Amino acid sequence: MNKKEKPLYDARAKIFKSLAHPTRLWMVHQLADSERCVCEFVDELDVDFSTISKHLSVLKQAGIVEDDKRGKQVYYRLKVPCILKFMHCVEAVIESQAKEQARLIK
Amino acid sequence: MNKKEKPLYDARAKIFKSLAHPTRLWMVHQLADSERCVCEFVDELDVDFSTISKHLSVLKQAGIVEDDKRGKQVYYRLKVPCILKFMHCVEAVIESQAKEQARLIK
DNA sequence: TGCATATATGGCACAATAACCAAATGTTGT
DNA sequence: ACAACATTTGGTTATTGTGCCATATATGCA
Secondary structure, eight states, X not given: OOTTHHHHHHHHHXXXXXXXXXXXXXXXXXXXXXXXXXXXXXXXXXXXXXXXXXXXXXXXHTTSEEEEEETTEEEEEESOTHHHHHHHHHHHHHHHHHHHHHHHHO | OOTTXXXXXXXXXXXXXXXXXXXXXXXXXXXXXXXXXHHHHHHHSSSOHHHHHHHHHHHHHHTSEEEEEETTEEEEEEXXXXXXXXXXXXXHHHHHHHHHHHHHHO
């Protein structure tokens, strides 16, 4: 990796990092259908609301979601829906792994 | 997120985690063309070979790459090429971010 | 067998992340 | 202006990730 490439791979890694947490992935999944306010996540997740806010902030910083405030509430939505397509690939990886595990046990 | 969903999102997150490092992303990129032996990565990256070996191990554990030993050398290759398609989406995110930055500066 | 090469693994120091609590900010309704 | 609510931010601690060094393991060759 040369010096020119480094910032590019750093930027890419930042995006993967932002998705590298089960709670954030779940949030992205929820946002696939429609926008959600923070309060909905607070209801549906069993973690402190400050934690939820920080997770959303990570996704926002990475450019995955965008937000806007309407009244007292802040709504988040997916900014880049192509993320969702990748989930199929992720499933493929998981299945391929599962099969391999099964094969090793036999 | 209910209890049934949790393991699924953990598994997905593991895959994103494995890709959430510039060096590992670069490796995946190199493997897009063809398999590589560890020694090639050692030549091209400016980190200790033990570090490289560990990065590859993370990718292997996640099911992204597979390896086989031929003589003294261990060759790694992409197990799930669909990973590469996602990179386009990642680029889109980065570009959208860049544009936004530009807009904010104006 | 002994030696050089290629890779993996264990251990330690340091950096980054995550979760909670507490406090700050912004908004609506009284 | 004040109280109630929604969200963000700062601080602290626990956990995890990273990188280096030293060491172990495996292979090929003299």
